[in-house]
Amino acid sequence: MPKRLFTATPTKLLNFADCKRKYRYTYLESPRPPKGPPWAHNTVGAIVHEVLADFFGRWPAARRTPDEVVAKMRSSWRSEGFRDERQSLDWRERSTEMVLGYLRDSDPYYEPRGVERTVGFTTERASLRGRIDRIDERPARDGSGGTELAIVDYKTGRRPLTATDARSSLAMALYVLGARRVLHRPCTRVELHHLPTNTVAAADHDDESLARHQKRAESMADDAAAAEARWAEGLTPAEADAAFPPEPSALCGWCDFAKICPQGRREAPTREPWAGLDEPSPVPLDEAG
Template structure:
């Protein structure tokens, strides 16, 4: 029998690459170890994503900067913020971000996908995930990923993103249109980092995903057969442990990284 295809998402692959213990805790351990509370920067990103999805659901004649800003207010959540004053500050920032984004973007066309789930077999994996937005331009699909992080992004970020490449592969098979262009839209800096993939560069991203999928499958099967969890899924202690959701359940991570406040990752 041929080997079973492995379902992978970009988040799953990234977790495996970053820290195998975190992968085990998140995807294999049952019950799942307790996670930390909400992070304000994640809440902020989710609000912006939800606001833009709601905005593009509006009729074209209502897609104005003012409507975009109002969608932030409508979708606002305060999880992880220090207090109401900090909430108000970042709510105003987010309103400005989406309003300026709409000013800079052609919003007269309906995207083919908004928060669209795509899934397709390719090689030894089934690549899948939820794409922020999928446009159609000149007969081809374009993958759009919104970003609200602290730092501006570059062409290298778009080129090297395994997530965007897998979205492109899955989208073209799901929607049956060619897809090579991927874009990172960084709202705080009003900038777009784009990359035009070739079939070869997409294939290289898929090959790396297949390698990770093979590794995580073997580790998971060995664990289920009685293998040593600490050997199969070692931690990767470092600065990133400060914002790991499973820090309290990981002695190595707790020992090397300081506690952060839930709002510590917000841009100053």
């Protein structure tokens, strides 16, 4: 019988690599342990992504105007995670200005090759898939007269991004491989569009760099598949804790399950839900978007 492939997204793989205890709580426990309150910075990111998906993927050109963007931001806004109504309204306006600034020079008639497009590919060991914020089709830079794809990922975190962030992103590399497989077009370019600074961190992959990322993803998938197989056999609570140990770090304060993880609480104080908006301390890079 052929070996069953382990199916995963970049987010799932990175969760396993970052903290196996969090992975267990997120993907294996049933019912899932209660999570902490929603994060305000995640609310901002989710709404910004929604509006940009509408702008590029659902609205006709005639609707792609600043007034429509403002109206959509206000109608889509949610107050989840904010300290109070005043902070929520302040961030609604700041986020609206951020999106307007990003779209200021956009061609309303431009149609991306894909918006919120799911792509995937399989290897001998894993089935990997993910959803891309935007796929652009642009003139090929090799002078051939053809076109090539570029993977675009929106980022709304505090930290400015660099080409190293783009090049080292596992998710972005897997998106390149998935887009090639699904859309049958050349693709090497990855871009992180950082809306708070309205900057683009770009990098180009080659076959060697993509092979490294694929090998890394397959190794992570092998380890996660083995851990899940152990879980399926049935484990005592002590065995489960040993098989899925916590990996405490400074980011534990941002974990959704911090309140039920004593090791994480000892490593870092639990953050308030709005702390990611106001403090320059480490906030996780939203790796998959």
